[in-house]
Amino acid sequence: MRGMRRRTPVRRAATTAVLLALAAAGCGADPEPSIFADGRKVRIGAKSDQPGTSHERHAGDFDGLDIAVARELLDRVGAEPPIFNGIISRNRAPALRDGDVDLVVATFSITARRMLPVKEGGEGLDFVGPYASTQQGMLVRAADLERYRTLDDLNGRLVCVWKGTTSADELRKPAYQAIRLREEEDAGFCVNALKAGEVDAVSTDQLILYGFMEAEPALAVVPGIAFAATNDYGVALAKGHREDCERLRDALKKYVVSNEWDRDVKNNLPQLPLERRNEARPTETEIDGASCRDRPANAPVG
Amino acid sequence: MEGDPGPGRRVHFETHHGAVHAGEIDRSTFTFLKNVDARSVVALLPLLVAVGIAGYAALSWPGGPQIQYAGFYAALGSGFVTSVRCAVMGPAGLTRPTATAGLLLVTVSLGASLLGLGGLEDIRRNREIPVGLSVQAAGPLTGSSTQTLVMPAPAPGEARDRLRLALTLTDDDPASPTCVHKTVATLTVLTPGVTPGVQRVPAQSEVEFDLGGRRGEVEIEIAVQTREGCALRVAQADGTLFNE
Numbered sequence: 001m002r003g004m005r006r007r008t009p010v011r012r013a014a015t016t017a018v019l020l021a022l023a024a025a026g027c028g029a030d031p032e033p034s035i036f037a038d039g040r041k042v043r044i045g046a047k048s049d050q051p052g053t054s055h056e057r058h059a060g061d062f063d064g065l066d067i068a069v070a071r072e073l074l075d076r077v078g079a080e081p082p083i084f085n086g087i088i089s090r091n092r093a094p095a096l097r098d099g100d101v102d103l104v105v106a107t108f109s110i111t112a113r114r115m116l117p118v119k120e121g122g123e124g125l126d127f128v129g130p131y132a133s134t135q136q137g138m139l140v141r142a143a144d145l146e147r148y149r150t151l152d153d154l155n156g157r158l159v160c161v162w163k164g165t166t167s168a169d170e171l172r173k174p175a176y177q178a179i180r181l182r183e184e185e186d187a188g189f190c191v192n193a194l195k196a197g198e199v200d201a202v203s204t205d206q207l208i209l210y211g212f213m214e215a216e217p218a219l220a221v222v223p224g225i226a227f228a229a230t231n232d233y234g235v236a237l238a239k240g241h242r243e244d245c246e247r248l249r250d251a252l253k254k255y256v257v258s259n260e261w262d263r264d265v266k267n268n269l270p271q272l273p274l275e276r277r278n279e280a281r282p283t284e285t286e287i288d289g290a291s292c293r294d295r296p297a298n299a300p301v302g
Numbered sequence: 303m304e305g306d307p308g309p310g311r312r313v314h315f316e317t318h319h320g321a322v323h324a325g326e327i328d329r330s331t332f333t334f335l336k337n338v339d340a341r342s343v344v345a346l347l348p349l350l351v352a353v354g355i356a357g358y359a360a361l362s363w364p365g366g367p368q369i370q371y372a373g374f375y376a377a378l379g380s381g382f383v384t385s386v387r388c389a390v391m392g393p394a395g396l397t398r399p400t401a402t403a404g405l406l407l408v409t410v411s412l413g414a415s416l417l418g419l420g421g422l423e424d425i426r427r428n429r430e431i432p433v434g435l436s437v438q439a440a441g442p443l444t445g446s447s448t449q450t451l452v453m454p455a456p457a458p459g460e461a462r463d464r465l466r467l468a469l470t471l472t473d474d475d476p477a478s479p480t481c482v483h484k485t486v487a488t489l490t491v492l493t494p495g496v497t498p499g500v501q502r503v504p505a506q507s508e509v510e511f512d513l514g515g516r517r518g519e520v521e522i523e524i525a526v527q528t529r530e531g532c533a534l535r536v537a538q539a540d541g542t543l544f545n546e
Binding site for chain 2: 229289296
């Protein structure tokens with residue numbers, strides 16, 4: 001007993017030292033502050049020239065499916081109403097990494113490279129998604145719609161795409177070498193070129209194209225042309241906010257099975273056929289497989 | 303006092319380990335150990351054996367993961383340490399009154415080294431053999447195409463009972479929309495006798511096959527069930543041959 005009594009102060013001192021060291025380590029770790037901290041306005045990068053999905057009608061006044069999704073998710077995690085800033089496709093990842101915006105909700109496709117950490121050769125983004133899924137399509141002048149039934153009908157035609165998108169990458173593949181490409185900075189340039197007769201078609205995701213179709217009655221989506229891998233749109237944030245990411249993911253899983261998701265899609269993309277809307281709705285398993293990860297998860301094997 | 307205690311007589315030796323009754327020690331052993339040269343040989347024998355086994359192991363190292371050599375290292379290390387103790391003890395350690403303890407140390411040392419040798423031979427027969435599987439196909443894996451993984455026939459002495467396959471499928475183009483989390487692969491064995499014949503696995507998986515005594519090449523067809531427009535590729539197909 002005497003020996004034990006003699007050791008007790010030593011043990012106490014050692015325990016205190018360990019606890020102090022742990023506390024110091026904890027203080028020194030300086031964890032990333034939450035994006036949703038009280039009183040903090042979340043800054044969101046959104047497209048400004050895609051009616052139906054993400055559009056800036058007047059300065060600072062955004063609407064579209066992306067905007068509705070962002071507002072709904074932030075409301076569900078109890079964050080303050082966000083501030084939207086216009087962003088072009090190729091600036092989406094740099095703006096997040098540089099801290100210019102907190103989130104990007106801009107028809108941003110989830111890819112393996114984008115979700116891989118920068119030190120592993122990726123773009124260092126976490127995604128919350130998909131919140132909508134869509135294949136690639138073609139937008140043409142309504143007057144020319146009868147000319148196009150399949151992708152082969154575009155052979156030899158001039159198709160406009162914009163830089164920094166998976167749609168542009170897809171059409172550069174050898175399988176589509178018969179299609180001539182014109183690359184623009186963003187959607188608005190391509191749509192104006194189509195209306196002006198400078199190009200024969202605009203190609204990007206069908207959800208985006210149906211938004212243009214609603215805004216521009218002279219243009220129409222070719223119903224029979226849906227090609228390439230399905231684009232899954234995700235809310236992107238720079239890595240380092242995993243807890244915030246998981247809160248958004250949990251909110252999204254509840255949102256996509258709710259009537260609010262249907263309401264938001266119908267309100268913003270009224271021309272989208274029901275079949276395409278059903279294809280656009282993600283499952284909770286898909287959200288778990290792609291959200292808040294450095295690489296996609298395994299699919300469940302049934 | 304040295305000398306033959308005579309047949310049937312119990313002997314009482316005082317050693318630094320305490321009193322030892324050594325009536326069971328064979329008379330001939332003590333007769334043999336009367337010779338100082340013989341005692342020197344016996345004291346050095348464990349070290350010679352340990353060094354010999356270490357040299358043999360180095361010259362004929364089977365290779366493979368180090369973890370499987372843990373038992374070998376432990377046994378030969380023990381044998382080596384005790385053999386050094388035997389060598390330091392020298393012929394004096396095998397002289398009464400410490401002869402029994404000395405002999406015991408020699409026996410333990412030899413036993414440990416030989417145990418290590420046995421372990422090494424067991425690893426040689428059963429060690430895991432890494433084997434690369436080649437992919438025979440052109441173009442990416444899509445919902446409408448298949449590829450064949452080919453495991454070459456193992457070298458003589460490297461055939462095993464089972465194959466463990468570590469498989470990783472990734473997006474063919476990492477810049478295109480990811481399909482990995484929507485993809486399930488079906489592995490169908492094309493080589494007769496290898497089981498199970500069909501397995502469904504996710505994009506990143508580890509599966510085992512019973513080779514059924516087969517010693518030659520093994521072919522496994524891989525098909526994917528994924529979404530339209532998705533293209534994947536086999537990023538990793540590493541095999542390991544092993545016995546159960």
